[in-house]
Amino acid sequence: MSSIWQEEIAAETRAGGRISDRFIVDKVRKAVLTQRLPPGTRLPEVALGDIFGVSRSVVRKALTRLAADYVVTQQPNQVARVRAPSIEETRETFAARRLVEGEVAALLAGRLDEEQLATIAALVEREAEAHACGDEPARIEHSLAIHHLLAEHSPNRVLGAMLTDLILRTSIVIALYKRAGLASCYLAEDHPSLLTHLHSGDAEAARRCIRDHLEALENLLDLSVRETRIDLMAILGQREGVTE
Amino acid sequence: MSSIWQEEIAAETRAGGRISDRFIVDKVRKAVLTQRLPPGTRLPEVALGDIFGVSRSVVRKALTRLAADYVVTQQPNQVARVRAPSIEETRETFAARRLVEGEVAALLAGRLDEEQLATIAALVEREAEAHACGDEPARIEHSLAIHHLLAEHSPNRVLGAMLTDLILRTSIVIALYKRAGLASCYLAEDHPSLLTHLHSGDAEAARRCIRDHLEALENLLDLSVRETRIDLMAILGQREGVTE
DNA sequence: ACCGACGTTTCTGTATACAAAGTCTCCAAC
DNA sequence: GTTGGAGACTTTGTATACAGAAACGTCGGT
Numbered sequence: 194m195s196s197i198w199q200e201e202i203a204a205e206t207r208a209g210g211r212i213s214d215r216f217i218v219d220k221v222r223k224a225v226l227t228q229r230l231p232p233g234t235r236l237p238e239v240a241l242g243d244i245f246g247v248s249r250s251v252v253r254k255a256l257t258r259l260a261a262d263y264v265v266t267q268q269p270n271q272v273a274r275v276r277a278p279s280i281e282e283t284r285e286t287f288a289a290r291r292l293v294e295g296e297v298a299a300l301l302a303g304r305l306d307e308e309q310l311a312t313i314a315a316l317v318e319r320e321a322e323a324h325a326c327g328d329e330p331a332r333i334e335h336s337l338a339i340h341h342l343l344a345e346h347s348p349n350r351v352l353g354a355m356l357t358d359l360i361l362r363t364s365i366v367i368a369l370y371k372r373a374g375l376a377s378c379y380l381a382e383d384h385p386s387l388l389t390h391l392h393s394g395d396a397e398a399a400r401r402c403i404r405d406h407l408e409a410l411e412n413l414l415d416l417s418v419r420e421t422r423i424d425l426m427a428i429l430g431q432r433e434g435v436t437e
Numbered sequence: 438m439s440s441i442w443q444e445e446i447a448a449e450t451r452a453g454g455r456i457s458d459r460f461i462v463d464k465v466r467k468a469v470l471t472q473r474l475p476p477g478t479r480l481p482e483v484a485l486g487d488i489f490g491v492s493r494s495v496v497r498k499a500l501t502r503l504a505a506d507y508v509v510t511q512q513p514n515q516v517a518r519v520r521a522p523s524i525e526e527t528r529e530t531f532a533a534r535r536l537v538e539g540e541v542a543a544l545l546a547g548r549l550d551e552e553q554l555a556t557i558a559a560l561v562e563r564e565a566e567a568h569a570c571g572d573e574p575a576r577i578e579h580s581l582a583i584h585h586l587l588a589e590h591s592p593n594r595v596l597g598a599m600l601t602d603l604i605l606r607t608s609i610v611i612a613l614y615k616r617a618g619l620a621s622c623y624l625a626e627d628h629p630s631l632l633t634h635l636h637s638g639d640a641e642a643a644r645r646c647i648r649d650h651l652e653a654l655e656n657l658l659d660l661s662v663r664e665t666r667i668d669l670m671a672i673l674g675q676r677e678g679v680t681e
Numbered sequence: 682a683c684c685g686a687c688g689t690t691t692c693t694g695t696a697t698a699c700a701a702a703g704t705c706t707c708c709a710a711c
Numbered sequence: 712g713t714t715g716g717a718g719a720c721t722t723t724g725t726a727t728a729c730a731g732a733a734a735c736g737t738c739g740g741t
Contacts, residue, residue, distance in 0.1 A: 213694095237722065248696045249723090254501060261505035270702050270723055285595040292540050292596070351529040351606075352536070355599060362595075457724095481692065492726045493693085514693055514732050683741085690735070697728080704721070711714075 196244045197229050212245050217255035218262075220245075222361070225264055225275055228368045232277030236265060263362060280416045283366040287411045290359040294340070294407065295400040297347045297356055298387065303394020305346065310392055313342055317384045324379045332379060337364065339384060363407075370414040378413050380406060440488045441473050456489050461499035462506075464489075466605070469508055469519055472612045476521030480509060507606055524660045527610040531655045534603040538584070538651065539644040541591045541600055542631065547638020549590065554636055557586055561628045568623045576623060581608065583628060607651075614658040622657050624650060 196202075198220050205212060224230040241252045260267040267273045278286065305313075316339045323332035340360050347353030367378060383406040390399035440446075442464050449456060468474040485496045504511045511517045522530065549557075560583045567576035584604050591597030611622060627650040634643040 239722075250695055250697090253498070253723090257498060257501050258505065261502065272703095272722065282595065285593045288593055289595045289599065292536065296536050349529040349532055351526065351533045355533065483692075494725055494727090497693090516692065516733095684739105685741100686737105686739085688735105688737085691733085693730105693732075695728100695730085698726085700724085700726100702721105702723075704719105706717105706719080708717090709715090711712100 197224060198244060202245060206246070212247050212251070214251050214255040214258065217241065217245055217247075217252065218258050221255070221259055222262070222264055226361070226364050226368060230275050232275050232369060234275040236273045236275065238273075262358065264365070278362070278366050278369070280370070280418065283370060283414070283416060284411070286359065286362050286366060287407060290356070290363050291404045291407045293352055293356050293359055294343065295403045297343055297349070297352055298391070298403040299396040299400040300348050300352075301343060301346060302391050302396040302399040304348065305391055309342075309346060310388070313339060313391070314388055316342070317388055320379075320384065321381070324377065324381075327376075329377050332377065336379075336384070363410075367410070367414065370416060372413060372415040375413060378410060380409055383409070441468060442488060446489060450490070456491050456495070458495050458499040458502065461485065461489055461491075461496065462502050465499070465503055466506070466508055470605070470608050470612060474519050476519050476613065478519040480517045480519065482517075506602065508609070522606070522610050522613070524614070524662065527614060527658070527660060528655070530603065530606050530610060531651060534600070534607050535648045535651045537596055537600050537603055538587065539647045541587055541593070541596055542635070542647040543640040543644040544592050544596075545587060545590060546635050546640040546643040548592065549635055553586075553590060554632070557583060557635070558632055560586070561632055564623075564628065565625070568621060568625075571620075573621050576621065580623075580628070607654075611654070611658065614660060616657060616659040619657060622654060624653055627653070 201220065202212065205216060221230065221236070230236075236256065238249045238252045238256070241255075242249050245252070256265060256267060256273045259265045260273070263276060263278075265273045266276050316335050320332055320335035320339070323329075323335060337360065341357065344353045344356035344360065347356065371378065383402070387399060387402045387406065390402050445464065446456065449460060465474065465480070474480075480500065482493045482496045482500070485499075486493050489496070500509060500511060500517045503509045504517070507522075508520060509517045510520050560579050564576050564579035564583070567573075567579060581604065585601065588597045588600040588604065591600065615622065627646070631643060631646045631650065634646050
């Protein structure tokens, strides 16, 4: 009965840390992001409880929070499942993120101090390196870190929190709908030029840069209407990935 | 031990409906909105459970969801309390709502059918009437209904859901920071002219109309820096409103 | 009168038990 | 071969018990 979290759970308990609902939320979220838990996966409370070594109470709280974050769906008297955002929702999520992240970038332009800019510049650099090495997981991690930094430094904290959510949701659908043959969703010019605009303080250029970047990203996805496939999968969805 | 929900609970149970976490969420939300539960109010799980006639399990789920909606704060091993958004957060919430609702209005301009427009027109009409009669609660209800309709009809459902959240959050801070002497936050021209733009299909005019409307609303609030008062209240916050 | 230690009370965190709803399987009937 | 249904099984909904943390009040000392 191998679980994909064994090592991390062992590490956490060794470290004296108690497994809390937050721990479970983080792990499930990451597993969904990396597609180790594909959409439609059943997440029964007892199974999760056994895996993490806690009772259903804790698992229930974690699932409730994951549902609030749109990571899983919870219907009365039914097993929670990993959510499968539709193609339409994917487009809408990208549009929402363009609006919000564009605004955040505009607010941020010219307002970051040297240290913050340097941090971002370093990440941009490391992302390029990782791409050159063909280390896609590392590249994704650095790319995500850049966007999360924007959210974190947003002068408007409310927008920042909304952006954090949207980054997560777009990441999930990117993983879901990445064009089959595509090795990477890397756009070499975008992050460096964003950095330039943030530095120079041109708010509208920064906004446009972000919006174009996100639109290009969306266009890298395969959002053609094989929606039937997804729907069938969601309905018949029998796969498991938790117990086994 | 009078609770502010007695009648509604009785009605619900008479109707055969079982009290669920959703019921509790709705009631608490509304009570916060109408300031019957002022910021800082303690919300102990057992007390709520007694009032609603359910066990802590149900209350806990409700509180978790209210926390996800930013209505209450939950800190480990401490009683949940009604959240007291700061003045800064209030400003940020308004800015976020201007961005999102402006976009929704722009998307909606010229895309509503006659029936939907008629529904909104009727609400605008009734809001004006309620204001004329001095029936402020009714006016607020109709005003909120207008904005919620925008959110509901948003072509972009993701943005629509975000807008629903933001409407709730701004409503709470409006109640909180309404200038003392002010009887009403009514801006006679704004809703009718929004309707005009939605009808004519001028997206940018609709966007601007919403943004101006929300900015005017924000300016009606008393957001001067008596922030100390709020902070003290949150810290000493000893008031109760649930048990009694 | 003020301050700090200590015991009491209150409240949350977690596990668990039981009931109700949903799901699956198998078998008979068409 | 497909449909329909009875039963067993699985899974969630809710209540409750107990342990531990925080808040509160009291009492002694200064």
